[in-house]
Amino acid sequence: MVTGAVFADLGNDVIGVDIDQNRVDTLNSGGCPIHEPRLPELLKHNLREGRLTFTTSIPEAVLKSEIIFVCVGTPPVEDGGTNLSQVEAAATGIARALNSYKIIVNKSTVPVGTGDFVREVIEKNGVASTDFDVVCNPEFLREGQAVRDTLQPDRIVIGSASEKAAKIVQLLYQALNAPCIITDTQSAELIKYASNAFLATKISFINAVANLCEKTQADIREVAKGVGADSRIGPAFLGAGLGYGGSCFPKDIDALLQASRKLGAEISILEAVRAENDxxxxxxxxxxxxxxxxxxxxxxxxxxxxxxxxxxxxxxxxxxxxxxxxxxxxxxxxxxxxxxxxxxxxxxxxxxxxxxxxxxxxxxxxxxxxxxxxxxxxxxxxxxxxxxxxxxxxxxxxxxxxxxxxxxxxxxxxxxxxxxxxxxxxxxx
Ligand SMILES: NC(=O)c1ccc[n+]([C@@H]2O[C@H](COP(=O)([O-])OP(=O)(O)OC[C@H]3O[C@@H](n4cnc5c(N)ncnc54)[C@H](O)[C@@H]3O)[C@@H](O)[C@H]2O)c1
Missing domain, CATH: 3.40.50.720 (NAD(P)-binding Rossmann-like Domain)
Known part of the structure; x- marks a missing residue:
């Protein structure tokens, strides 16, 4: 919703697709299904201008689009891994409707190698490899300030095996004037997980130091202030508290841990990050x-x-x-x-x-x-x-x-x- 609304606001024609009919109806009638500052106004404005519409029909959206963003959920499975069934269903739906060359951009947070998986799913459904390219463009927005983060991102990461596709996606973001990192697909996939894992590590680290403060006369706020003043460390994410929650950090840390273990390069520090948080x-x-x-x-x-x-x-x-x-x-x-x-x-x-x-x-x-x-x-x-x-x-x-x-x-x-x-x-x- 946020990405679609911002792209529409930048002047593009955007069609949002969801399998949830209620969500689509709410959006088409000018409503906003979640609480997110500035989003209702942005949705309403672009709906009125006719640049933004919503549908449950994947074929309708695919036929009219040049670039297709996949932003579906990637929830965790029992062993900490990632359930890619929504990504697979979306890729299958896109493949079945594909009528000419399109760029398929994976915006969902996905394990390293998912770009290749999406490519395989699309080819398995009868699409020639020359008729599409896959790009990984991870999302870094924070809920609560999602519109601001989308309009003023710290960086935009674009990973693809196709230089042409990467350039087209970069053009889409040009108006934002943000630093752009163009790289290979797997590095882009890993940048997202590694960023979240590093932030979670900062949180668990300062929380562990807070435990020590509680046993002494030290005050974690003073300690964090002094530590964060070091330009190599920085003050962000040094607020001690109840730990990280939300739909991203817990699942992304588990997914990176599980994927690294599977590949024989376990990032064991994340075990401690998770244990402190738990x-x-x-x-x-x-x-x-x-x-x-x-x-x-x-x-x-x-x-x-x-x-x-x-x-x-x-x-x-x-x-x-x-x-x-x-x-x-x-x-x-x-x-x-x-x-x-x-x-x-x-x-x-x-x-x-x-x-x-x-x-x-x-x-x-x-x-x-x-x-x-x-x-x-x-x-x-x-x-x-x-x-x-x-x-x-x-x-x-x-x-x-x-x-x-x-x-x-x-x-x-x-x-x-x-x-x-x-x-x-x-x-x-
Ligand atoms: N929420 C965040 O702050 C945030 C930030 C960065 C990255 N991400 C990543 O973005 C992805 C989406 O997260 P979210 O919080 O928006 O999830 P969400 O579950 O709130 O939304 C996903 C939407 O996808 C729809 N959907 C499922 N299958 C579909 C299909 N086949 N075709 C069309 N629509 C389909 C669902 O109905 C739902 O509305 C995840 O991978 C998440 O890790 C989220």
């Missing part, structure tokens, strides 16, 4: 239990806890691999009643987390009613601006467990709260 929520919940719990089978029985933030990150309603799911389940298992709030993701969250022992609230202050602790799970801007005095008057025990370090300890303790943050010993008023 341990973030259990460790955080244990701190809550240690502070609030009784020594019984259900240590939080009789306690009410407010949970702020449900989506996997701010500015999205995406709940895939959101830390809130694991946290809510763990707190419920410990016997707590939950009052939860999210500015956007409530309905999606309810479908995944359920209703049992959980009250979905209309505001952070309502979520705080009768609570013995507030847990910050997602760093929505709204939470940084909370009126802490008002929040405190709603609560039974004024304690904040901040899983994203959105407050400074002084700010919270001055307002009369006990404050547990990541990578620092607890602070008292």
């Amino acid at each position: 341990n973030r929520v259990p460790r955080f919940v244990q701190r809550i239990i240690d502070r609030l719990g009784a020594t019984s089978r259900l240590p939080l029985e009789g306690k009410t806890i407010g949970v702020l933030g449900l989506s996997f990150k701010p500015d999205t309603d995406d709940m895939r691999e959101a830390k809130s799911i694991e946290i809510c389940h763990a707190l419920r298992e410990a016997g707590a009643e939950l009052r939860v709030y999210d500015p956007i993701a409530t309905e999606n969250a309810r479908r995944i987390i359920g209703d049992e022992g959980i009250e979905y609230c209309q505001s952070p202050y309502v979520a705080a009613k009768g609570a013995s602790g507030i847990v910050i799970v997602t760093e929505w801007r709204d939470f940084i601006q909370l009126n802490l005095n008002r929040l405190k008057t709603e609560m039974v025990e004024p304690i904040i467990f901040d899983g994203r370090n959105i407050y400074s300890p002084e700010q919270v303790t001055d307002a009369g709260f006990e404050y547990f943050s990541i990578g620092k010993t607890p602070a008292k008023p």
Whole structure:
């Protein structure tokens, strides 16, 4: 949707195809099926201008197009590998409709070698190798700022065995004036996985250092500031917290680990990255239990806890691999009643987390009613601006467990709260 809307905005004719009729109907009627800043306006504008349409018909789109982007899901399978069935189905559909030379661009995140797989699928369906080229053009956008990232990318990566095809795809991006890396297909495929794996490594590394800070008088924010000031390291992705979630990092790290193992060149450091990440929520919940719990089978029985933030990150309603799911389940298992709030993701969250022992609230202050602790799970801007005095008057025990370090300890303790943050010993008023 985002890529299509931006290409249309740059003046191209774009036809979006999805097998989901509801999604196509919503889009054709001017709606936007996900929460993503700036996307609804961009979709509506280009729909009105007639440059953007949506259909469920692959043949209709293929016949009219010169360049075909495959952006389907590539979910994980049990052993950490990648399920390529959506890619295979899309490639088959394209092959059956192909009427002249086309460029097929793989934008989905796929294991190294998938370009060759797509080529094989298309040829198996009777298309001559001279009638198409395959290009790998991985996507680096971040949910919550997807339109901005698409308009101002750090780089555009284009991998292909065909110089001609790579040049045509590069032309499509020309108006963005972004650095362009033209390379072979397999390097392009690996650039995407390696980038995500490196970012995840940074996150797990700083989280592991945060664990050490909690055992000392050091403060992870100060440590990260000092470390990030080194130009060889940089400050991004050094915010300690509850670990990475979402639809990309967990599956991409697993997929790279599994693929490297299969090929006999295991990137074993990723085992440690994953283990640290898997341990973030259990460790955080244990701190809550240690502070609030009784020594019984259900240590939080009789306690009410407010949970702020449900989506996997701010500015999205995406709940895939959101830390809130694991946290809510763990707190419920410990016997707590939950009052939860999210500015956007409530309905999606309810479908995944359920209703049992959980009250979905209309505001952070309502979520705080009768609570013995507030847990910050997602760093929505709204939470940084909370009126802490008002929040405190709603609560039974004024304690904040901040899983994203959105407050400074002084700010919270001055307002009369006990404050547990990541990578620092607890602070008292
Ligand atoms: N979401 C992100 O932030 C992000 C960022 C970078 C890369 N990616 C990658 O992009 C790909 C898509 O991710 P997503 O989050 O948009 O997934 P998604 O599951 O939200 O969307 C995929 C869409 O493809 C449709 N689809 C499935 N099979 C189809 C077919 N044969 N023909 C037409 N449509 C079909 C589905 O109905 C769905 O609407 C994945 O490989 C992902 O790793 C995602």
